[in-house]
Amino acid sequence: MEAMPEEKAEFEEAEIKYVSYGGEHHLPLIMNLVDQELSEPYSIFTYRYFVYLWPQLSFLAFHKGKCVGTVVCKMGEHRNTFRGYIAMLVVIKPYRGRGIATELVTRSIRMMMESGCEEVTLEAEVTNKGALALYGRLGFIRAKRLFHYYLNGVDAFRLKLLFPPPPRQELSPSLDT
Amino acid sequence: MSDNAVSEEASMDGHPPNLASIPASDSTIWADACPLLHAACTGLRDGELIHGDNFNLFAAMSALEIMDPKMDSGIVRTYYSIDEAIENGAAPIPISPDSTIDVQCTIDIMDHLLACEAAWHKGHSLAQTVFSCIYLLRLDRTAPHALLHSYCRVTRATCKAVVSVVSDARTHEEEDLFTMIYGLPLNGDGDDKCLSMLNAVEETISRQLRACKAASSKRRLPEDLEPLQSNPNLEEGFCKALLCRLRFRKHFFHILACMKRPQGRGLESARKHIASCTTELESILKSADFLRSCFGESCEGDINDKTTASGREPIGFDAMLNSRLSAPMPPRAIKILSWKKAVEYFVKLLHDLDVICSHSLDDHLESLLRFVVQFQKSQPDLVARSHLQLLLVQDGKLYGRDPFFAVITKAAALPEASKNHDIQKNESILQLGMLVMNLLKILCTNAAWQRRKLGKLLQDWRVICVQVELAFRNAFGEVSSSSNDENVCMKIFQHILLWVEEQTYWIAFRFLILGFELELYSTSEYCMVYWYLYAVLIKLAEKTHLKMTVSYDTAKRKGKKKKDSPKDLARESRIPPAVLFLQCYICLAEGLTMMLAALRNEISVFQSPGPFNTEQEKFAQHFELLQRACIPDHVSYPSYKESTTHARFSTLAMYNYFKDAQRIVKEVKSSFSNDPDRLSELRKLEQVAEHNSVAQNLICRLGALDPSLKVSFEFSHHPFFPTVVVKRS
Numbered sequence: 001m002e003a004m005p006e007e008k009a010e011f012e013e014a015e016i017k018y019v020s021y022g023g024e025h026h027l028p029l030i031m032n033l034v035d036q037e038l039s040e041p042y043s044i045f046t047y048r049y050f051v052y053l054w055p056q057l058s059f060l061a062f063h064k065g066k067c068v069g070t071v072v073c074k075m076g077e078h079r080n081t082f083r084g085y086i087a088m089l090v091v092i093k094p095y096r097g098r099g100i101a102t103e104l105v106t107r108s109i110r111m112m113m114e115s116g117c118e119e120v121t122l123e124a125e126v127t128n129k130g131a132l133a134l135y136g137r138l139g140f141i142r143a144k145r146l147f148h149y150y151l152n153g154v155d156a157f158r159l160k161l162l163f164p165p166p167p168r169q170e171l172s173p174s175l176d177t
Numbered sequence: 178m179s180d181n182a183v184s185e186e187a188s189m190d191g192h193p194p195n196l197a198s199i200p201a202s203d204s205t206i207w208a209d210a211c212p213l214l215h216a217a218c219t220g221l222r223d224g225e226l227i228h229g230d231n232f233n234l235f236a237a238m239s240a241l242e243i244m245d246p247k248m249d250s251g252i253v254r255t256y257y258s259i260d261e262a263i264e265n266g267a268a269p270i271p272i273s274p275d276s277t278i279d280v281q282c283t284i285d286i287m288d289h290l291l292a293c294e295a296a297w298h299k300g301h302s303l304a305q306t307v308f309s310c311i312y313l314l315r316l317d318r319t320a321p322h323a324l325l326h327s328y329c330r331v332t333r334a335t336c337k338a339v340v341s342v343v344s345d346a347r348t349h350e351e352e353d354l355f356t357m358i359y360g361l362p363l364n365g366d367g368d369d370k371c372l373s374m375l376n377a378v379e380e381t382i383s384r385q386l387r388a389c390k391a392a393s394s395k396r397r398l399p400e401d402l403e404p405l406q407s408n409p410n411l412e413e414g415f416c417k418a419l420l421c422r423l424r425f426r427k428h429f430f431h432i433l434a435c436m437k438r439p440q441g442r443g444l445e446s447a448r449k450h451i452a453s454c455t456t457e458l459e460s461i462l463k464s465a466d467f468l469r470s471c472f473g474e475s476c477e478g479d480i481n482d483k484t485t486a487s488g489r490e491p492i493g494f495d496a497m498l499n500s501r502l503s504a505p506m507p508p509r510a511i512k513i514l515s516w517k518k519a520v521e522y523f524v525k526l527l528h529d530l531d532v533i534c535s536h537s538l539d540d541h542l543e544s545l546l547r548f549v550v551q552f553q554k555s556q557p558d559l560v561a562r563s564h565l566q567l568l569l570v571q572d573g574k575l576y577g578r579d580p581f582f583a584v585i586t587k588a589a590a591l592p593e594a595s596k597n598h599d600i601q602k603n604e605s606i607l608q609l610g611m612l613v614m615n616l617l618k619i620l621c622t623n624a625a626w627q628r629r630k631l632g633k634l635l636q637d638w639r640v641i642c643v644q645v646e647l648a649f650r651n652a653f654g655e656v657s658s659s660s661n662d663e664n665v666c667m668k669i670f671q672h673i674l675l676w677v678e679e680q681t682y683w684i685a686f687r688f689l690i691l692g693f694e695l696e697l698y699s700t701s702e703y704c705m706v707y708w709y710l711y712a713v714l715i716k717l718a719e720k721t722h723l724k725m726t727v728s729y730d731t732a733k734r735k736g737k738k739k740k741d742s743p744k745d746l747a748r749e750s751r752i753p754p755a756v757l758f759l760q761c762y763i764c765l766a767e768g769l770t771m772m773l774a775a776l777r778n779e780i781s782v783f784q785s786p787g788p789f790n791t792e793q794e795k796f797a798q799h800f801e802l803l804q805r806a807c808i809p810d811h812v813s814y815p816s817y818k819e820s821t822t823h824a825r826f827s828t829l830a831m832y833n834y835f836k837d838a839q840r841i842v843k844e845v846k847s848s849f850s851n852d853p854d855r856l857s858e859l860r861k862l863e864q865v866a867e868h869n870s871v872a873q874n875l876i877c878r879l880g881a882l883d884p885s886l887k888v889s890f891e892f893s894h895h896p897f898f899p900t901v902v903v904k905r906s
Binding site for chain 1: 223224226234235237238240241242245299300511512623624625626628629695696697698699702785787788789790791793794795797798799
């Protein structure tokens with residue numbers, strides 16, 4: 001039996017609608033996408049952890065009512081830095097290569113920046129050229145290599161994006177010494 | 178109660194549980210939780226989560242979905258316990274009443290065990306690999322089967338020895354999964370006698386081999402031996418296949434024992450066993466054809482994926498039996514290495530161990546460091562690296578023999594007598610000894626982990642530099658008298674201080690170039706990386722030269738009192754070859770920096786402006802640890818910009834650093850004629866310099882004019898200096 005050739009979806013970039021996580025009704029969409037495309041098995045609690053605590057950092061991409069991509073993130077204090085973390089990023093195969101993932105990630109990063117994050121981080125397989133290129137274009141560097149990070153023995157890069165320091169605020173006169 | 182449970186569970190899915198295999202004990206009972214779960218389902222609305230003091234959203238992430246095969250690996254199991262597996266015939270003794278099949282299956286078990294062992298070495302848990310063997314888990318019951326019993330016993334003793342080596346190395350790299358034995362039966366009574374058992378079996382099979390060869394040549398032997406198995410046509414092949422496998426185990430066990438001997442005393446013997454072991458591995462590989470063909474069955478699937486030479490599945494293995502012993506959480510299923518890959522792994526391991534055993538136990542720190550760096554180039558695995566580390570650092574001494582203060586005084590080019598000086602009791606000198614010891618250990622770890630540790634080490638070395646300098650000043654703040662002892666003391670401090678500075682820059686250099694090996698830098702970051710490398714190399718060369726000059730002066734002062742001959746003066750002014758070698762690096766680094774800067778400034782390539790940050794943030798991130806330790810001083814993003822902002826093709830054309838590099842290589846080659854590694858590297862540097870010189874000329878002439886020109890960087894000749902490739906797209 002021959003493998004079906006990969007079919008690319010036909011669409012205009014403007015037809016893709018990006019939506020911030022809006023509630024429980026989005027959860028099965030996210031879960032289905034991630035379960036389908038990523039090898040790591042997550043329980044429903046993992047998804048809930050992210051979308052309950054940081055709903056503003058997760059986004060979904062829709063094409064004509066169908067969910068075609070999602071990004072799931074968190075942020076928090078880590079060793080004296082306030083840091084964002086990209087946990088999951090998926091776009092279904094027929095929709096790849098058209099900038100959807102970049103748009104999803106960009107929206108999330110922008111939100112992190114506005115929320116006061118100093119940096120953003122994630123791990124990616126060293127063999128995942130697509131992800132490395134995507135994040136490279138957004139300003140991430142490969143900060144570390146993690147030996148045999150994944151169960152299949154593949155190494156990972158820890159990718160980090162450092163935001164420039166925020167513009168200096170005017171100090172109130174009472175604080176000036 | 179249990180009856181209800183049976184009927185409830187049986188109704189839930191088609192898989193009837195065997196409750197007899199999970200008996201209730203004195204302190205446990207079975208209780209039906211279904212009514213509680215039903216109530217909870219009706220009581221919770223969509224999106225609600227039970228939480229408590231110790232169970233919040235974060236903790237909930239560790240939850241498993243029961244019966245989901247991806248998470249609940251226990252669902253994919255056949256037996257609850259080892260005893261149940263044995264009762265159901267999973268590991269029969271004998272394996273088969275037919276002696277030929279028994280032998281065949283024994284060989285399959287041996288092969289699969291080797292594959293498991295290799296998988297363990299490569300990073301999987303012992304429980305899911307070697308100890309997935311039911312025969313190994315209950316070794317005593319194999320006693321009636323001498324062949325299997327002795328083989329398993331040696332394997333167990335070997336694994337124990339290897340765990341011991343890796344534990345002693347104690348570097349806690351990511352590979353700490355390796356030493357977790359979680360209650361596996363690794364310690365056996367009588368395992369120390371395993372070799373004599375193995376020898377006895379080997380002897381028997383050797384005699385059987387001689388007997389069948391005699392029979393085939395119609396000679397009669399005095400002894401009347403029972404053959405190994407019942408098919409005379411296969412007797413020779415099976416004997417040979419078994420002998421090489423037994424001998425491999427014997428020699429491998431000997432290697433570990435020899436290498437464990439203190440102060441490297443067993444290295445020469447180890448080499449002999451390594452040679453024998455390698456020969457047996459070759460025989461093992463050759464036996465594969467016979468084993469595959471002897472029954473005429475063709476195996477399903479690709480033979481290259483199989484974990485045995487014959488291609489058949491081995492009897493007596495179940496990776497799930499140990500799921501409770503493998504890790505804090507049930508582990509995910511793993512893939513055992515193929516038999517071919519396992520043999521390849523051991524061939525490489527033996528080669529790497531041989532390199533270690535060939536080391537001359539040199540107490541010159543500089544050449545030792547070069548040896549370790551060279552050794553790491555072949556990417557040795559954990560077991561080999563642990564052995565190297567344990568050879569180098571034992572009982573707080575180098576090779577268990579040389580105190581680190583003596584090593585330091587030698588490295589600092591001090592006279593031999595200095596190693597006994599009281600200065601070694603000074604607090605900062607003691608700490609320095611510890612730092613050197615730690616540095617050696619870190620250099621034996623995997624590159625990814627090593628780089629992170631070297632980065633952290635920079636701060637420690639910078640601090641020790643300051644401390645030694647302070648100690649120096651405190652001791653000689655006021656130079657009043659010029660007592661002989663004080664002069665000696667001052668000299669020692671001076672030399673050591675210079676050496677520490679040099680060593681600190683060497684660590685920084687190593688930290689930067691490991692980034693290339695680990696592929697941490699993207700092309701748009703090369704310009705800043707080579708610029709920083711250039712800055713570090715300049716300081717390294719300076720310190721190296723200074724150290725050599727001071728040591729030469731010291732030697733001179735101790736020696737002749739006559740006027741310097743012209744030859745001496747000439748030697749004094751000549752730059753030492755080691756420094757020239759560094760200058761070659763410097764020229765290449767500078768050349769690459771300027772070329773990349775010019776390309777960026779003129780035709781806007783190799784830059785990567787992102788929407789969220791600038792090159793300055795990337796600079797801060799890549800060089801954070803260096804900057805924090807002020808290595809070097811006065812180096813910053815603004816100074817980087819200043820150095821590179823005016824680079825243009827026209828300025829590039831004015832000076833060819835690559836030609837300088839070529840010239841230096843030619844000059845210095847003869848000085849390294851006795852050093853094959855450095856000579857080899859010089860040749861590579863020469864190639865890089867030559868190619869890049871041509872490329873630079875091309876870029877200068879055509880770069881601004883020809884938009885189809887594409888420039889790329891390939892590490893085809895040298896690991897951290899790329900060859901510039903110019904093509905038309």
